[in-house]
Amino acid sequence: MTGERVFVFVDEEELFSVMKDLDCLYCRIPVTASKHHLKKKHLRFAIYYKDSGIGKFSIPCYCSDGGHGRSHWHCPMCSKILHRTQNYKIHITNHGVEMTDKSTVELQPTTVLLESLRADSEDKTAGKAACQKCGILFTTTSNLRRHERLQHGQDQQPILCIDAKNAIYVTPKYLHGPRVPIHIRKSFTLQILLCELEECWDFMKAQAQSGNPGKECRHLVRTNHAGHYVPPPPLCVNSLEEMSHKHLLSASEKHECQEMNSRACIQGVDCVYPIFWGEHDLSERCVFFSVYTDLEDKWCPFGRTRVSFDTKSVNWKCLCKHKRSRCVHKCLSMWWLFQERPELLHSALDVHAERVDALEEAVRDAEDVV
Ligand SMILES: [Zn+2]
Numbered sequence: 001m002t003g004e005r006v007f008v009f010v011d012e013e014e015l016f017s018v019m020k021d022l023d024c025l026y027c028r029i030p031v032t033a034s035k036h037h038l039k040k041k042h043l044r045f046a047i048y049y050k051d052s053g054i055g056k057f058s059i060p061c062y063c064s065d066g067g068h069g070r071s072h073w074h075c076p077m078c079s080k081i082l083h084r085t086q087n088y089k090i091h092i093t094n095h096g097v098e099m100t101d102k103s104t105v106e107l108q109p110t111t112v113l114l115e116s117l118r119a120d121s122e123d124k125t126a127g128k129a130a131c132q133k134c135g136i137l138f139t140t141t142s143n144l145r146r147h148e149r150l151q152h153g154q155d156q157q158p159i160l161c162i163d164a165k166n167a168i169y170v171t172p173k174y175l176h177g178p179r180v181p182i183h184i185r186k187s188f189t190l191q192i193l194l195c196e197l198e199e200c201w202d203f204m205k206a207q208a209q210s211g212n213p214g215k216e217c218r219h220l221v222r223t224n225h226a227g228h229y230v231p232p233p234p235l236c237v238n239s240l241e242e243m244s245h246k247h248l249l250s251a252s253e254k255h256e257c258q259e260m261n262s263r264a265c266i267q268g269v270d271c272v273y274p275i276f277w278g279e280h281d282l283s284e285r286c287v288f289f290s291v292y293t294d295l296e297d298k299w300c301p302f303g304r305t306r307v308s309f310d311t312k313s314v315n316w317k318c319l320c321k322h323k324r325s326r327c328v329h330k331c332l333s334m335w336w337l338f339q340e341r342p343e344l345l346h347s348a349l350d351v352h353a354e355r356v357d358a359l360e361e362a363v364r365d366a367e368d369v370v
Pocket residue numbers: 024025026027031037038041042
């Protein structure tokens with residue numbers, strides 16, 4: 001073992017023996033690590049959990065890493081420091097451990113368990129098991145396998161981070177159909193755990209009331225395998241001018257689009273974030289857009305709406321009150337498509353085109369398609 005501090009224990013005796021009446025390693029102010037001190041300051045608040053079937057516990061720390069003697073938790077698996085107990089519980093649950101009650105009899109440590117803990121610790125210094133898909137570290141390979149099954153198993157749906165600043169992601173609502181995306185928000189630092197779906201909201205509330213706070217809905221758990229935010233090609237004024245010249249947008253629509261885009265820019269977010277599930281082995285018939293709304297409402301709780309474009313039926317939809325008629329969100333999405341993937345607007349045309357200037361008509365007609 002190295003001289004590093006240990007942040008996970010299997011029994012109290014182990015904790016008592018670590019410092020043997022020397023100064024407490026978990027306190028900023030020098031104090032003898034007597035049994036009395038350890039019990040009063042640390043054990044009283046310990047968090048108990050099961051890691052690969054072995055009962056373990058973590059103790060709160062008051063060292064200078066936490067700043068000014070504030071109590072905090074050191075994650076034994078990735079060395080992250082968390083201040084709030086609740087966040088710490090969520091954090092280590094994400095590493096694959098299960099929260100338990102201290103009194104659970106089956107968790108009493110035995111010599112066998114102690115030995116397997118030592119094996120784990122050796123594992124840890126030799127190199128922790130990391131998930132290939134999301135990079136999360138685990139103390140044991142069995143925890144890693146459990147995580148892979150739960151997080152990357154049957155329910156492996158794509159998820160994209162579309163706004164790193166506000167921790168907003170998009171992921172399909174259902175496991176079937178056109179994979180309509182919904183927005184979710186998750187950030188440990190911002191202490192946010194939100195899903196756009198009301199049913200998920202209810203589910204998490206019910207879980208919290210039954211003593212399982214921080215339990216994530218099926219959409220939020222997918223953030224564990226989300227990649228980093230990748231900025232999409234930004235909207236350019238030139239292409240908007242071109243659309244305007246081709247009479248694809250009215251003067252007022254053009255103005256609205258410009259306004260909304262600059263407001264998004266001021267906020268440091270993407271006005272239009274395109275979602276091509278076709279790149280994730282799903283149907284590419286529908287293209288979706290997460291569009292900035294500059295307001296929060298029932299239809300856009302996180303300040304973004306969803307625009308859908310069916311490339312076959314040339315059908316545009318938005319979650320705002322305009323639903324199927326033209327709105328600034330659809331115009332913004334058309335702007336992006338016109339600029340970056342014009343062939344998708346044109347291929348829609350090939351089906352319907354009867355005249356040379358039909359592009360304009362097709363875009364305008366889109367509002368009438370039901
Ligand atoms: Zn102490």
